Structures are given as structure tokens and as C-alpha cells.
Amino acid sequence: MTRLLLILIFSLFQPKESIKAISYNIRYNNPKDGMNIWENRRVTVSIFLNEENADFIGLQEVVKPQLLYLEGALKTYTYIGVGREDGKTKGEYSPIFYKKQKYKLLKSNTFWLSETPQIVSKGWDASLERICTYGLFQNKKTGDKVWVFNTHFDHRGTLARAKSVDLITEKVKTLNQEGLPTIITGDFNLTPFTQPIQKMQSNFDDVQKNLPQSDPYYGTSNGFDTEKNAEHRIDYIFVKNLQTKNAKHIYKKTPMGGWASDHHPVIAILDN
Numbered sequence: 001m002t003r004l005l006l007i008l009i010f011s012l013f014q015p016k017e018s019i020k021a022i023s024y025n026i027r028y029n030n031p032k033d034g035m036n037i038w039e040n041r042r043v044t045v046s047i048f049l050n051e052e053n054a055d056f057i058g059l060q061e062v063v064k065p066q067l068l069y070l071e072g073a074l075k076t077y078t079y080i081g082v083g084r085e086d087g088k089t090k091g092e093y094s095p096i097f098y099k100k101q102k103y104k105l106l107k108s109n110t111f112w113l114s115e116t117p118q119i120v121s122k123g124w125d126a127s128l129e130r131i132c133t134y135g136l137f138q139n140k141k142t143g144d145k146v147w148v149f150n151t152h153f154d155h156r157g158t159l160a161r162a163k164s165v166d167l168i169t170e171k172v173k174t175l176n177q178e179g180l181p182t183i184i185t186g187d188f189n190l191t192p193f194t195q196p197i198q199k200m201q202s203n204f205d206d207v208q209k210n211l212p213q214s215d216p217y218y219g220t221s222n223g224f225d226t227e228k229n230a231e232h233r234i235d236y237i238f239v240k241n242l243q244t245k246n247a248k249h250i251y252k253k254t255p256m257g258g259w260a261s262d263h264h265p266v267i268a269i270l271d272n
Contacts, residue, residue, distance in 0.1 A: 016142070016144070016271065016272045017139065017141075017142060017144070017272075018245060018269050018270060018271050019055050019056070019146065019181075019183070019242070019269070019270045019271075019272075020052070020053070020054040020055050020056075020267070020268070020269050020270070021054055021055065021056045021057075021058070021148075021183050021185060021237055021267070021268050021270065022049070022052060022054045022056070022057045022058065022185070022265055022266065022267050022268075023058045023060075023150070023185035023186060023187075023235055023236065023237050023265065023266040024045075024049075024057065024058070024059055024060070024235075024261065024263065024265035024266070025059070025060040025061050025152070025187040025235060025261060025262070025263035026041075026045055026059055026060070026061060026062060026066065026260075026261045026263075027041070027061055027261045027262045027263065028061040028062070028063050028066070028092060029063050029065055029066050033224075035256060035258055036224050036258050036259070036262070038065075038066060040254060040256060040258070041254055041258070041260050041261065042066070042069055042070075042073075043254075044252065044253075044254045044255070044260045045070075045252075045260050045261065046069070046070060046073035046074065048250070048252050048260065048265075049070075049074060049097075050073070050074060050075075050076075052267065053076075054267070055098065055099055055102065055103070056096060056097070056098050056099075056137075056148050056183060056185070057074075057077070057096070057097040057098075058094070058095075058096055058148070058149075058150030058185025058186060058237075059093075059094070059095055059096075059097065059150070060092070060094050060150070060151075060152040060186065060187045060263075061092050061152065061187075062081075062092060062093040062094070062095055063083075063091070063092055063093070064083065064089050064090075064093075067079070067081075067093055067095060070097070074097060076099055076100065076101065077097040077098060077099060077100060078097070078098065078100040079095040079096060079097045079098070080095065080096050080098075080105065080108040080133060080135050081093040081094060081095030081096060081110065081133040081150075082110050082131075082133070084112070084120075084128075084129040084130065084131040085120065085129055086120060087110070087119075087120050091129065092152070093133070094110075094131055094132065094133050094150045094151055094152050094186070095133060095150070096108075096133055096134075096135055096148055096150045096185075098135070098137060098148070101140075102139065102140060102141070103137040103138065103139060103140065104137065104138045104140055105135055105136075105137060106135075106136040106137065106138055106145070107135065107136045108133070108134065108135035108136070109133075109134060110131050110132065110133045110134075111131065111132055111134075111167075111171065112129060112130065112131055113126070113130040113131065113132060113151070113153065113154070113160065113163075113164040113167060113168075114126070114129075114130075117167060117171075123154075123157070123160050123163065123164070124157055124159040124160040124163050125156070125157040125158065125159045125160050126154035126156070126157035126160035127154055127155070127156040127157060128154060130151070130152060130153060130154050130160070130164065131151065131152070132149055132150065132151035132164075132167075132168055132171070132186075133149070133150050133151075134147065134148065134149040134150070134171075134175070135147070135148055136175075136180075144181075144272065145178075145180050145181075146180060146181045146182070146183065147172070147175065147176050147180055147181070147182045147183070148182075148183045148184075148185070149168065149171075149172065149182070149183070149184045149185070149186075150184075150185045150186055151164070151168065151184070151185075151186035151187075151188075152186060152187045152189075153186070153187065153188045153189045153190065154189065155189045161188070161189060161190055161194075161196050162195065162196045164196075165196040165197075165199050165200055166199075168184065169199075169200075169203050172184070172240075179241060180241065181239070181240070181241045181242045181270075181272060182204070182239060182240040182241060182242075183237065183238075183239050183242070183270070184200075184204060184236075184237070184238040184239070185236070185237050185266075186235070186236060187234060187235050187263065188200075188234055188235070188236055189234055190234060191232055191233060191234060192206070192209070192233055197236075200236075200238055201238075203240075204238035204239060204240050205238065205239050205240065205242075205244065206236060206237075206238055207236075207237045207238070207239060207244045207247035207266070207268040207270075208233065208236070208237075208247050208249070208266065211233075211247075216229055217229075217248065217249045217251060217264075218230070218231070218233055218249075219231045219232050219233055219249075219264070220232070220233050220234055220235040220249055220263050220264045220265075220266065221233075221234050221235070221262070221263055221264075222259050222262055222263065222264060223262055224258060224259055224262045226253070226257065226258060226259060230251075230264060234263075235263055235264070235265075235266050236266065237266050237268045239268070239270055241272075242270040242271065242272060243270065243271045243272075244268055244269075244270060245269040245270060245271050246268070246269040247266070247267065247268040247269070248266075248267055249264045249265070249266055249267075250264060250265050250267060251264055252264070252265070
């Protein structure tokens with residue numbers, strides 16, 4: 001029996017590894033946030049992310065100083081992504097942090113949610129530049145590949161949000177012609193009852209689609225209000241060619257009693 005055949009047989013009987021993904025809008029570094037300024041939240045955020053030990057972390061609203069802090073605090077991770085205002089370091093990133101010892105980055109890029117996605121631009125009726133960062137990753141042990149996309153939709157542009165869904169769906173289709181497993185994380189600034197999210201749900205699996213509104217952990221946008229539960233679910237993990245083993249929202253507070261961010265993170269454990 002040849003060595004190549006032995007490797008093939010061994011790989012067929014290798015147990016598949018679950019993939020853990022997080023989507024988390026960490027709130028940009030706004031000095032006007034009072035007790036909720038980044039300096040009062042960053043340790044809680046970094047400890048939480050390290051403890052969760054996810055394979056992939058899609059973050060939103062990350063400006064350069066926050067990125068540098070997280071890069072130092074998340075020792076087992078590295079990241080991909082660029083600033084949305086210049087394609088380099090200016091403005092908010094939508095970075096993807098990934099386990100650097102576990103995954104090999106095969107390719108990555110960022111496109112703008114606009115009519116001209118290849119260049120820095122605002123799209124349609126959007127109020128700001130918006131982006132989607134993506135990467136193709138390979139598990140170093142199993143050889144399995146997975147596409148990961150991370151995005152943050154505009155908070156005002158109705159047309160921009162609808163068109164952004166179309167653009168991302170087409171990008172995934174164009175890039176992933178092999179039908180590899182796909183994960184899309186993001187703050188979509190849309191509730192599940194809107195047409196664009198329902199279109200996403202028709203093309204991808206929403207890991208929290210069956211979560212009832214009556215669930216106390218239903219919402220993800222909290223506005224730093226600790227007096228009531230978040231009502232609106234606008235942060236998502238969508239997947240394709242993966243099975244959702246478990247999915248939940250985490251309500252995380254700082255030692256001062258405030259929320260770790262004005263959004264709650266979404267966590268999913270996924271199986272091939």
C-alpha cells in the first residue's frame with residue numbers, strides 16, 4: 001500500500017473539527033462615551049475574546065488604536081483588514097482575527113459596498129464608506145478550507161443596505177466556485193423582518209433564525225442601556241455548507257457594570 005493511499009485513507013477517517021465564529025461590534029473609540037469609553041471596556045472585551053477562543057472573530061467599528069490594542073492582547077491571533085476611508089489605516093476596520101497557529105491564510109481582500117467595490121467609495125445612499133473584508137483560510141492539520149467574510153452595513157442608507165446584500169451574495173458566488181464552507185459575520189443594521197435580511201436568509205443559513213423574540217437574549221443592539229434587554233437583532237452570522245451546532249448571544253458587562261459594547265456578540269459553533 002503506497003504512502004499516498006495511506007494518507008488518503010487516514011484523512012477519510014479523520015474526525016471533522018468544529019469551527020467557532022464570533023461577530024462583535026465593539027463600538028469605536030469615542031471619547032464622548034462617558035463611563036463607556038473604550039479604555040473602560042477594552043480589558044473586558046479582550047478577556048472575553050481570549051476566553052471564547054474562537055477560530056474566527058469578525059469585529060466591526062474597529063479604529064486603528066483599538067486594532068493595535070487587540071493585536072497585542074490577542075496573542076494567539078492575527079488579523080486581516082484595512083481602514084474603510086483610505087484602504088489602509090484611516091477610518092473603521094471590519095477586521096477578521098483568526099487563530100494563526102491553526103489556519104493558513106490563502107488569500108484575502110477588502111471591497112467597498114458601492115457601485116465601485118474595488119476602490120474607496122460610498123455606495124448608493126450610504127452616509128459613510130462601508131466595507132467587507134474576506135479571507136480564504138485552510139486548517140493546517142486537516143487541510144479543510146473555509147471562506148470568511150466580515151462586514152458592517154450603513155446605518156442610514158436604505159438602498160445601500162439592500163444593494164450591499166446583493167453585492168456580497170454575488171461576491172461569495174464568484175469567489176467560492178468550489179462550494180466551500182462559508183461564514184459571513186457582520187453588523188447589518190437591519191432586523192430579521194426586513195427584505196434584505198430575508199434575502200440573506202434565502203441564500204445563507206442565519207444561525208439564529210429560529211431564536212424567538214420572546215427570548216431574553218434575542219436582541220444585539222443595546223445602546224449601552226443596562227436597564228432593559230436589547231430588543232433589536234441586527235448582528236448576524238450567516239453560513240453556507242456548514243451545520244449550526246450551537247448559536248447564542250452573550251450579554252457581557254464590565255466590572256463597572258456597563259455593557260462591554262453597545263452591541264452584544266453573536267457566537268456560533270459550526271460543523272462541516
